[in-house]
Amino acid sequence: MRMLSRILRPRLEASAHCDLPCGVYDPAQARIEAESVKAIQEKYQGNDDVDFRTRAVEIKEQRSDLVKHHLWVLWTDYFKPPHFEKYPQLNQLFNEATKLAGAAGTKGSMDVAKADELLAKIEEISKIFWETKQG
Amino acid sequence: MRMLSRILRPRLEASAHCDLPCGVYDPAQARIEAESVKAIQEKYQGNDDVDFRTRAVEIKEQRSDLVKHHLWVLWTDYFKPPHFEKYPQLNQLFNEATKLAGAAGTKGSMDVAKADELLAKIEEISKIFWETKQG
Amino acid sequence: MRMLSRILRPRLEASAHCDLPCGVYDPAQARIEAESVKAIQEKYQGNDDVDFRTRAVEIKEQRSDLVKHHLWVLWTDYFKPPHFEKYPQLNQLFNEATKLAGAAGTKGSMDVAKADELLAKIEEISKIFWETKQG
Amino acid sequence: MRMLSRILRPRLEASAHCDLPCGVYDPAQARIEAESVKAIQEKYQGNDDVDFRTRAVEIKEQRSDLVKHHLWVLWTDYFKPPHFEKYPQLNQLFNEATKLAGAAGTKGSMDVAKADELLAKIEEISKIFWETKQG
Amino acid sequence: MRMLSRILRPRLEASAHCDLPCGVYDPAQARIEAESVKAIQEKYQGNDDVDFRTRAVEIKEQRSDLVKHHLWVLWTDYFKPPHFEKYPQLNQLFNEATKLAGAAGTKGSMDVAKADELLAKIEEISKIFWETKQG
Amino acid sequence: MRMLSRILRPRLEASAHCDLPCGVYDPAQARIEAESVKAIQEKYQGNDDVDFRTRAVEIKEQRSDLVKHHLWVLWTDYFKPPHFEKYPQLNQLFNEATKLAGAAGTKGSMDVAKADELLAKIEEISKIFWETKQG
Helix, strand or coil, rough: CCCHHHHHHHHCCEEEEEEECCCCCCCHHHHHHHHHHHHHHHHHHHHCHHHHHHHHHHHCCCCCCCHHHHHHHHHHHCHHHHHHHHCCHHHHCCCCCCCCHHCCCCCCCCHHHHHHHHHHHHHHHHHHHHHHHCC | HHHHHHHHHHHHCCCCCCCCCCCCCCHHHHHHHHHHHHHHHHHCCCCCCHHHHHHHHHHHHHHHHHHHHHHHHHHHHHHHHHHHHHHCCCCHHHHHHHHHHHCCCCCCCHHHHHHHHHHHHHHHHHHHHHHHHCC | CCHHHHCCHHHHHCCCCCCCCCCCCCCHHHHHHHHHHHHHHHHHCCCCCHHHHHHHHHHHHHHHHHHHHHHHHHHHHCCHHHHEEEEEEEHHHHHHHHHHCCCCCCCCCCCCHHHHHHHHHHHHHHHHHHHHCCC | CCCHHHHHHHHHCCCCCCCCCCCCCCCCCHHHHHHHHHHHHHHHHHCCHHHHHHHHHHHHHHHHHHHHHHHHHHHHCCCCCCCCCCCCCHHHHHHHHCCCCCCCCCCCCCCHHHHHHHHHHHHHHEEEEHHHHHH | CCCHHHHHHHHHHCCCCCCCCCCCCCCCHHHHHHHHHHHHHHHCCCCCCHHHHHHHHHHHHHHHHHHHHHHHHHHHHHHHEEEEEEECCCHHHHHHHHHHHCCCCCCCCCHHHHHHHHHHHHHHHHHHHHHHHHE | CCCHHHHHCCHHCCCCCCCCCCCCCCCCEEEEEHHHHHHHHHHHHCCHHHHHHCCCCCCCCHHHHHHHHHHHHHHHHHCCCHHHHHHHHHHHHHHHHHHHHHCCCCCCCCCCCHHHHHHHHHHHHHHHHHHHCCC
């Protein structure tokens, strides 16, 4: 089924992200890190070993940073003025999403609900992203 | 269609990658970087400005490094002894794939064919990866 | 005028920037990197040695990345909803400033005028930043 | 006095720091990180949540590393033999300052007094730095 | 004696590691980081201060990562097909060694025995490495 | 012979380098990077392909940075006041060595003689280092 879906959306497959720019972007990069953040929170909840929790806190910090970074790259490098005109909510969406991966969000909390909020925001961004690729 | 494919393969969606471990792995991380490498090579071929090419060489170096890193993580952190037994070609596959992202591969060449070879190897790894997730 | 504003707000000199958050932010971090970018462009213009220019292109790339990073941190971590209400231009300002440090700005150009545009944007952000500290 | 010296040397404001070298150096980079270290210690003292403290310890480690790095760059890249002749205390000053940002200093301690000692050393370095710029 | 040993094995001294490739490799890089990991575990066992232990866990994480990285570089960049033919155990050796520096090894444990196992694996790799250099 | 030399100097083998501190230091880390720098210069001299040379310049930059970093760590973290008293040349030695890995040294030059000067300085430091370990 995965192969099928690939065949059906070939134009969407490639997505850019480096600042040559190569033109390859994909919100999946932010999503994968956010899924990792959520999984870390779950493992933390199920393990009260002090050192394990220290590792969880530290790794979640790094992964949250990666979420912020991937989102910032999309906001600055991928989205252009016409996109911001068509989707006036984009700025707030990105600001809220990156805040949700910060101190008041997944960095500062072990509550899985925070990661779920973050994943939902990333999904909103992702939907807009793929719409602009099809346009 | 993308949404449909998501619904049809929910168990495969999440994949782990940090070394807590969080348990989230996804070969898409290596593939996205390799697609970037290929796109950089194409842009390089179409632009003979000296500084642009310097930037292309440098950024391709970093992106190739990321490909190597993501693949190494899968090889060491995700794959376990039973996988290596079932797929005896795995070691060679990963060794060749990471070499293809190195000096004798995409780092040292601006030939798009190198990136295509690399992408094909990653696709082979990806197929095995998703089979093990379904097992 | 800049010197004057500094004399009037001595207590505000210190400013925070890590995502504990420590609460210390300072647009000077972005400005210093942008000044470095400009100085690199000037040195590049005055030296046609091939390897020197390669180094200049590469180092300018990194310094431009730091400008983007420091600005993103301010945009996400320092500025809060009330700021965005009071300064509705903030989103566009940051988006333009980070774009000016990217491929279509100082990363992709050796023209000192690009760095000057970037420095002017950072100065605009800086003025708003210090106003919010005094509020 | 600090403000006064700033007014008297406006042209010196910009200072270099990358190793092209671009020629832009500024002790403010080390100072800002050290202020962050101090703020982290203060927040740690006022919050006994285990995970918050883990984050504080970890982030303070990174920020202390940045202090060391910025100081090392000044010591090696900015200061030249004539400076060391004129200011024979420079070597010891930098060695003590970087040690103060290490294991026996702000990395290993949550005592704000350590950060204050570090900030005082950076201020001493900063004074010498600005004197050499005026020379 | 150290000087003597240097004189007696001059051809082995230089070893390559960057991916130009420069051709300089040395398993000592992985070994030094693994020795650091072991020393950190020992210091952790002898000190029950909470913050010291947090720092130990965090720094051990980074050093274990460096062990993995240095080993991966040897596996992909230094060893060539003829080596893998002559030493069929190489793949498994590297896979086990890098796993021993991961979550189920020195990252996840404060037991010095884990570091000893890791050091023993690195020594095995080192022996093969130096044999291939003499070949 | 290498094994023999190891047996004969067991106390010197382990050397510390992280800032816990773990107590493991080894000038070999700086030396290996400097040998890489020299090898890169040699390969650059023997290959006039533009892109290869761009890669050489870029990688040499990074490796020179690592030399500086490893030396700075020794200077600040390993050497203590009594060492500086006994070896009054230490400060100048480290300052010159790190400058030799910078813009006026191996970063800015493709002349192998620069790397040789750097390696000689590192050897001087190494000799003092091992003397202090035996003391």
